[in-house]
Amino acid sequence: MGGVSINAGIVGGAGYTGGELIRLLLNHPQVQLSFVHSNSQAGKPVHAVHTDLLGDTDLYFTDTLDQDVDVLFLCVGHGAAKTFMAEQQLPVSIKIIDLSQDFRWNESSKSDAVSAYDRVFVYGLPELQRQAIVKAENIANPGCFATAIQLALLPLAKQNLLAAEIHVSGITGSTGAGQSLSPTSHYSWRSGNLSNYKVLSHQHLHEIRRTLQGLQEQALPDINFVPYRGPFTRGILCTSYTRFYQTLEQAQELYTTYYASHPFVHISTDTPDLKQVVNTNKCILHLQKEGEYLVITSIIDNLLKGASGQAVQNMNLLFGMPEQLGLQLKATSF
Amino acid sequence: MGGVSINAGIVGGAGYTGGELIRLLLNHPQVQLSFVHSNSQAGKPVHAVHTDLLGDTDLYFTDTLDQDVDVLFLCVGHGAAKTFMAEQQLPVSIKIIDLSQDFRWNESSKSDAVSAYDRVFVYGLPELQRQAIVKAENIANPGCFATAIQLALLPLAKQNLLAAEIHVSGITGSTGAGQSLSPTSHYSWRSGNLSNYKVLSHQHLHEIRRTLQGLQEQALPDINFVPYRGPFTRGILCTSYTRFYQTLEQAQELYTTYYASHPFVHISTDTPDLKQVVNTNKCILHLQKEGEYLVITSIIDNLLKGASGQAVQNMNLLFGMPEQLGLQLKATSF
Amino acid sequence: MGGVSINAGIVGGAGYTGGELIRLLLNHPQVQLSFVHSNSQAGKPVHAVHTDLLGDTDLYFTDTLDQDVDVLFLCVGHGAAKTFMAEQQLPVSIKIIDLSQDFRWNESSKSDAVSAYDRVFVYGLPELQRQAIVKAENIANPGCFATAIQLALLPLAKQNLLAAEIHVSGITGSTGAGQSLSPTSHYSWRSGNLSNYKVLSHQHLHEIRRTLQGLQEQALPDINFVPYRGPFTRGILCTSYTRFYQTLEQAQELYTTYYASHPFVHISTDTPDLKQVVNTNKCILHLQKEGEYLVITSIIDNLLKGASGQAVQNMNLLFGMPEQLGLQLKATSF
Amino acid sequence: MGGVSINAGIVGGAGYTGGELIRLLLNHPQVQLSFVHSNSQAGKPVHAVHTDLLGDTDLYFTDTLDQDVDVLFLCVGHGAAKTFMAEQQLPVSIKIIDLSQDFRWNESSKSDAVSAYDRVFVYGLPELQRQAIVKAENIANPGCFATAIQLALLPLAKQNLLAAEIHVSGITGSTGAGQSLSPTSHYSWRSGNLSNYKVLSHQHLHEIRRTLQGLQEQALPDINFVPYRGPFTRGILCTSYTRFYQTLEQAQELYTTYYASHPFVHISTDTPDLKQVVNTNKCILHLQKEGEYLVITSIIDNLLKGASGQAVQNMNLLFGMPEQLGLQLKATSF
Structure with missing residues (x-):
């Protein structure tokens, strides 16, 4: 070069x-x-x-x-x-x-x-x-939560597999709210503290729904998203689950195939933790099957x-x- | 005395x-x-x-x-x-x-x-x-998560109102795991970090289901619970939601009535944050109606x-x- | 009562x-x-x-x-x-x-x-x-740092033993700066961060010097104080040292005697850590002799x-x- | 290349x-x-x-x-x-x-x-x-504290200016102690906590003294070092002071000249905070004159x-x- x-x-x-x-x-x-x-x-x-x-x-x-x-x-x-x-x-x-x-x-x-x-x-x-x-x-x-949630669900939408209601909880660090001073950005308040906000009404749902509906033919089910503010500075961790009637191996195959050519997305066989991606441009995904549910954990650095x-x-x-x-x-x- | x-x-x-x-x-x-x-x-x-x-x-x-x-x-x-x-x-x-x-x-x-x-x-x-x-x-x-989740749902079970699937996410501090040393209890690992665990399979679901089923006549729906380890020492915050076909005011009435004689449970009209209860024996509950869902936030100090x-x-x-x-x-x- | x-x-x-x-x-x-x-x-x-x-x-x-x-x-x-x-x-x-x-x-x-x-x-x-x-x-x-430093030095001043220069470093939590919003109170800045401020010129030195000079007859030596802002909310830990030509046992006797009737001050034989006093009205002191120096560690909750x-x-x-x-x-x- | x-x-x-x-x-x-x-x-x-x-x-x-x-x-x-x-x-x-x-x-x-x-x-x-x-x-x-303290004092030693006792306090993050599990590495203990250790007796003083004595002709004065464990993962901040009978401008000239060809050391005119260097190989120094004392703040990432x-x-x-x-x-x- x-x-x-x-x-x-x-x-x-x-x-x-x-x-x-x-x-x-x-x-x-x-x-x-x-x-x-x-x-x-x-x-x-x-x-x-x-x-x-x-x-x-x-x-x-x-x-x-x-x-x-x-x-x-x-x-x-x-x-x-x-x-x-x-x-x-x-x-x-x-x-x-x-x-x-x-x-x-x-x-x-x-x-x-x-x-x-x-x-x-x-x-x-x-x-x-x-x-x-x-x-x-x-x-x-794209938005930060929107990125974490879309990357968790894209392979399912691509295969027309988002059929039942989707449930997502996600936790973001303080840098997601920017540098303006506010009561919930005060160190004395936020240190060791937690709260949810915009429960089931976060604005990123708009771009997420648009993306997923654009990929799959059938109507997109509801997405219920519970966002939290956590006591850390960088990173987002989301847990998404929806009904999925195939095996874990099939899910892994599906995700691995989808992301094969995408250098920043990695599928982990172990449960991930947020700091694996802090200060990187990576997204790490983890898949798990519990009963009828496929559980997808996704982590990114919100600023990267x-x-x-x-x-x-x-x-x-x-x-x-x-x-x-x-x-x-x-x-x-x- | x-x-x-x-x-x-x-x-x-x-x-x-x-x-x-x-x-x-x-x-x-x-x-x-x-x-x-x-x-x-x-x-x-x-x-x-x-x-x-x-x-x-x-x-x-x-x-x-x-x-x-x-x-x-x-x-x-x-x-x-x-x-x-x-x-x-x-x-x-x-x-x-x-x-x-x-x-x-x-x-x-x-x-x-x-x-x-x-x-x-x-x-x-x-x-x-x-x-x-x-x-x-x-x-x-009772268990710590079990307490936070039961207090969020008792008034609904009492009224036979737990009809549709229940979704709960909850985050616990490090003292919930006790003082034994483990990789996930190491400060360098846990500081600023997050992970989920036992997703949809946490052991406290047994006592929670027993309690709620004991209260209501109809069969209890599934409870899907996503627990997280958060970077703080004390406290649990849970967000629960389930379909509820009455108004927010009716829900508030129901909860206020249920807990009227219970000195440690308080219904907050504002969104609560975890540190309101840290180092106390309180449980603070907050109710919110989003579409068909009633959203209940509950916070307790896990050690108290x-x-x-x-x-x-x-x-x-x-x-x-x-x-x-x-x-x-x-x-x-x- | x-x-x-x-x-x-x-x-x-x-x-x-x-x-x-x-x-x-x-x-x-x-x-x-x-x-x-x-x-x-x-x-x-x-x-x-x-x-x-x-x-x-x-x-x-x-x-x-x-x-x-x-x-x-x-x-x-x-x-x-x-x-x-x-x-x-x-x-x-x-x-x-x-x-x-x-x-x-x-x-x-x-x-x-x-x-x-x-x-x-x-x-x-x-x-x-x-x-x-x-x-x-x-x-x-009294001021918060002033309390922690005075309690560390009172017994020496009482015995006219503050003869040589005194060196103090101390670290305070974020609540010491009050609830007003400022760049150094922002969570994103302060989490995991540290800085010193007012090095050798902290305003509490005035009341400290007045107290100590009032107790001892000889002229008070210089007190050099390095204050730090630490990434925690409550508490102050100070380390003070000055030349002291008696034994550790004599120092312990002196401190134990001085504080015998004071219910909130405790002498610890083990090195203390800040959280021993957080959310209490205690002051814990620890004494150590290193060469010619007596080292006094003092901890308090700055808000209590x-x-x-x-x-x-x-x-x-x-x-x-x-x-x-x-x-x-x-x-x-x- | x-x-x-x-x-x-x-x-x-x-x-x-x-x-x-x-x-x-x-x-x-x-x-x-x-x-x-x-x-x-x-x-x-x-x-x-x-x-x-x-x-x-x-x-x-x-x-x-x-x-x-x-x-x-x-x-x-x-x-x-x-x-x-x-x-x-x-x-x-x-x-x-x-x-x-x-x-x-x-x-x-x-x-x-x-x-x-x-x-x-x-x-x-x-x-x-x-x-x-x-x-x-x-x-x-070199050792981590040793690096931070030597970089703070090298230009003075080079000019034969370390004449009077040197006082240093420094705070290190948890990664300095490595990954082995111990009570003071437990998250529940260390979060929001502080303690000093090896006060006036830290082992890095040996290499520091050897370096400084090797640079200056006159006998090196005592170095008194108070190390702290802080509630953060990465970084070291040290504050050093010693008597210095020139002006701040002369000190700045001396340090700027000494480090002119060294790409990782930077002299800041503003008071630095630890996170300026976290995850970098930099050392940032800051100089301040208070009375007879020159105060040098030095920050590094202990792992880098x-x-x-x-x-x-x-x-x-x-x-x-x-x-x-x-x-x-x-x-x-x-």
């Missing part, structure tokens, strides 16, 4: 997903990070906000947009991405990878891609539609496979680079 | 539930803690093992049983309680409160109480059968309402003392 | 120390908590803010002061206590226990007690001057012995009640 | 430092990891023990030594490295990098390097003696710059590769 070939910019670079993107792009062998935009931090060194980057970059946050980039990542939060696109006159030659939910498909989407501001946004879950992504011009990056890592994976695909480039990360493990 | 009226002994006092019992009984205004038995720690001061008790007690662990007590708590672990009862010739005048699962009822129990070693053990969930406990001679103290606190509550009832005596504990809160 | 004898009020009851006071006073056998004042939360139930109190109290926060109390606790933060006293015309018959630093003595204090607003505030460290507290009318409650617990201890003394009344708390242990 | 040029083996690969080495070497562009030796885990897949490596390697632990390697890392623990070297007849062409303390210099070392088993071990602190390492054949990798990362840094130097190769790691940040 030759020298740097892509110029990238980040909008909303002072937040958690923005910071992860900077960390990834600074080490990506084929990317030059041209600028990091932030309204709130403009003028400060990037390492003054993302303090682990001290010594890694001399970039400063800027409040002006440099249009001389090949790809622009939007890390501006839900709603703000639409506002940004409406206000800016970006040449279509700049590919957009948006990490908000603004351009993701949802259950009421009429077509496969979301059109807005003279652009077409492809839902960026590579394990669902890598070929569409390779040909795409703009990407709507659930956000910025998947965004880089999508960028790699958009620009014809190897899918894993810059994403073979050392796990934290502990 | 007058002076000390009860002499108590603890067998297996070096473990987590034993330690909690000692903490409770030392502060209980009507109990004299006569001895703490431990095979492994005999001869050591109690505060050498339960180091927070420095200055609170001069008791030493002993390996001989003093039979001059009114009540004996068994904190010896599953299986060991039976062995202990088989080996000892305890006069029936000593009431036994066993914290293991050895004498709890389960789905195949023919009658309401478990008979063993010339004794009858009553299942000690006061919010289910306080009157039976008041008249009992021996108690089988889920073990030693409930054991003291049972002792209070057995001996005609106020149910809350010695159990109005300051929450840790943080 | 008879019925309720004291009426108490709390100003600034919505914060951390205010919450702890409420928890303590609700369970105190000789106190009636008359009102809890809070400008920010007036009108809300107390349990809406201190959610662990659900079921324990029907009090509402109020924004009017009821002057019909025997004692008023000020939990309003540094600076605000002075403002409050200046603005209110409180009868001197109401005893004030202030938890801020506003009325604590410091190195430049001319006399033993601080006079302000027609009142005299006695520095409320019972292990230093219980007799002065018993006779006091108003109390300035370091704040609200000590305030109740002072109240007990002010009103002639047993020093430990309402303060024999179950440790959290885990 | 061309293809793979070095074959590496690891002995003791099932522990924490062994696992980190595997993670690093699998991603190192110039290394082929030939084998991972483990007596306890031989025959199992490497990812069965280091479960985050699922999908990254098909290696199995082996109990036979393959001598066809260029470098062998010993991760076998203190004492065991000597035993291993005594029992094996390894050709001297295999360079040894030992992570234990067995071949580190200490205060009583007569010469600069430690000779044993026909080999000469050079103390592998690149920021002290990179040129000696480049020419070395075997490396004794404090162990396996430094071992790879040493390997890079031994084999003439760029010092940072394979060590530009994404920080965990949260």
Whole structure:
């Protein structure tokens, strides 16, 4: 592989997903990070906000947009991405990878891609539609819980096997809620604490249902999802179960086949624990058969496979680079 | 109230539930803690093992049983309680409160109480059968997850309303697994980590099903339970849901009525978080209606309402003392 | 002991120390908590803010002061206590226990007690001057680090043995910084994290120096204090060392004698760990001799012995009640 | 840079430092990891023990030594490295990098390097003696606390400025104690807990004193070190202070100059926090002047710059590769 070939910019670079993107792009062998935009931090060194980057970059946050980039990542939060696109006159030659939910498909989407501001946004879950992504011009990056749950269920939907009600519980770390200060982000509150929220009504169900219904012919059953806030910073673990009338071996065959060509998804024969994937772009799946139920455990790092890592994976695909480039990360493990 | 009226002994006092019992009984205004038995720690001061008790007690662990007590708590672990009862010739005048699962009822129990070693053990969930406990001679103290889940479902079973499949997810702290060292109890592993275990096959389902089936006439539906190990030390939070064709207000009325006379159960109109009950004997319940589902969140401290606190509550009832005596504990809160 | 004898009020009851006071006073056998004042939360139930109190109290926060109390606790933060006293015309018959630093003595204090607003505030460290507290009318409650460090050094100062430079490092939990939201209180930042702050310049050194200099005749040497923020919620652990030319046994004798009549201070022969005192009003000390140095480890719960617990201890003394009344708390242990 | 040029083996690969080495070497562009030796885990897949490596390697632990390697890392623990070297007849062409303390210099070392088993071990602190390492054949990798404290003091020793007593406090995460199970490694104990240990007597003082005395001409003053166990998994933060009669600017100039050519050491003008370096090979230093004292804060990841990362840094130097190769790691940040 030759020298740097892509110029990238980040909008909303002072937040958690923005910071992860900077960390990834600074080490990506084929990317030059041209600028990091932030309204709130403009003028400060990037390492003054993302303090682990001290010594890694001399970039400063800027409040002006440099249009001389090949790809622009939007890390501006839900709603703000639409506002940004409406206000800016970006040449279509700049590919957009948006990490908000603004351009993701949802259950009421009429077509496969979301059109807005003279652009077409492809839902960026590579394990669902890598070929569409390779040909795409703009990407709507999936949600974190949405990624963990879809990866747990894709092989079943593909085989038309989602017939009975689906039950999911999942636990997310604090970085999933971003860096804004709130009572439930206070250390004194959250340390050693737990709560559920948006029980049976989490907004990611929209994109999940759209994906799964798009894959299977029969009507999708209800998906009941109980999300929890847990006392840890990074990662999502989901347990999904639904009735499945084949054997465990058949399920394993089905999942192994489905994910054979997808480098970030691994099927574990042992029960996984969250820290196997923390600080990596992996998703680890585990299958179990209990009575009539197939139980699927899925784990991801919410900031990587659930956000910025998947965004880089999508960028790699958009620009014809190897899918894993810059994403073979050392796990934290502990 | 007058002076000390009860002499108590603890067998297996070096473990987590034993330690909690000692903490409770030392502060209980009507109990004299006569001895703490431990095979492994005999001869050591109690505060050498339960180091927070420095200055609170001069008791030493002993390996001989003093039979001059009114009540004996068994904190010896599953299986060991039976062995202990088989080996000892305890006069029936000593009431036994066993914290293991050895004498709890389960789905195949023919009658309401478990008979063993010339004794009858009553299942000690006061919010289910306080009157039976008041008249009992021996108690089988419920399991921790079993307590949290039963308290979430009792009012529905009472009204014959458990008609459709029940789904429960629950997360427990590390003290639930006791003090033995294992890879999943290592700090480096568990800190910031999560895993599920015994998915859809947790052993507490037996006592839960027995209780609920005993309350309602129609056949009990399946209960699907996904337990998690969480990165915290104390507490259990469970989310249960099942189809319920009445309104939220009706559900609240039903629960409020059911628990009106039970001092440790509180219905919260706000979503609860685990630390509301940590270091207390409370159970807080929260009700929510989502579509056809009634969602019940229940939280307890696994070592108190889920073990030693409930054991003291049972002792209070057995001996005609106020149910809350010695159990109005300051929450840790943080 | 008879019925309720004291009426108490709390100003600034919505914060951390205010919450702890409420928890303590609700369970105190000789106190009636008359009102809890809070400008920010007036009108809300107390349990809406201190959610662990659900079921324990029907009090509402109020924004009017009821002057019909025997004692008023000020939990309003540094600076605000002075403002409050200046603005209110409180009868001197109401005893004030202030938890801020506003009325604590410091190195430049001319006399033993601080006079302000027609009142005299006695520095409320019972292990230093219980007799002065018993006779006091108003109390300035010591700081948390100040309590841990003073209890480590009092016996040496008393014997005129603080001759050489003193070195202290100490680590505090997040509740020490109160409930206001800040970047260093964010869970994502603080979990698993550490930092030092105010190195060699912590404000508590003023009251510490004043206390120690007041005890010993010779000039007090420098005290170098390195404070840390640790990833936990409750507790302070300090390690102090200074040259000491006697034996360990002599040191132990000296400390044991000094604290013989003080029920909350315990000398441990084993190295202590922080959780021995969490959720209690204890201070545990440990002594060690290394070369010429005497090393003193001291641990307290910053919200109890370091704040609200000590305030109740002072109240007990002010009103002639047993020093430990309402303060024999179950440790959290885990 | 061309293809793979070095074959590496690891002995003791099932522990924490062994696992980190595997993670690093699998991603190192110039290394082929030939084998991972483990007596306890031989025959199992490497990812069965280091479960985050699922999908990254098909290696199995082996109990036979393959001598066809260029470098062998010993991760076998203190004492065991000597035993291993005594029992094996390894050709001297295999360079040894030992992570234990067995071949580190200490205060009583007569010469600069430690000779044993026909080999000469050079103390592998690149920021002290990179040129000696480049020419070395075997490396004794420094201890974790030793690295953090030496990096804090090297520039002062170099300038002969360590004249007055040095005071250090430092806090380490749980991985510093390895994976063996012990009461202080139990999650229920360590979560939210703190303790000091080996106060003023930590074994790393030997190598620290040897290094510093080797640099400066005048006699080294006493170093007083208070180590703590903290409730987190990775990282070390140390605060060191000693009298320094120049200005802060002069100190900064001195440190900046000393570390100008050392890519992993960064001087921060802001107070650092531990997570800036977690999962990286960096050391961040911060300087502060308080009265006569210069205060130096130093942070490292104990498993990387404090162990396996430094071992790879040493390997890079031994084999003439760029010092940072394979060590530009994404920080965990949260």
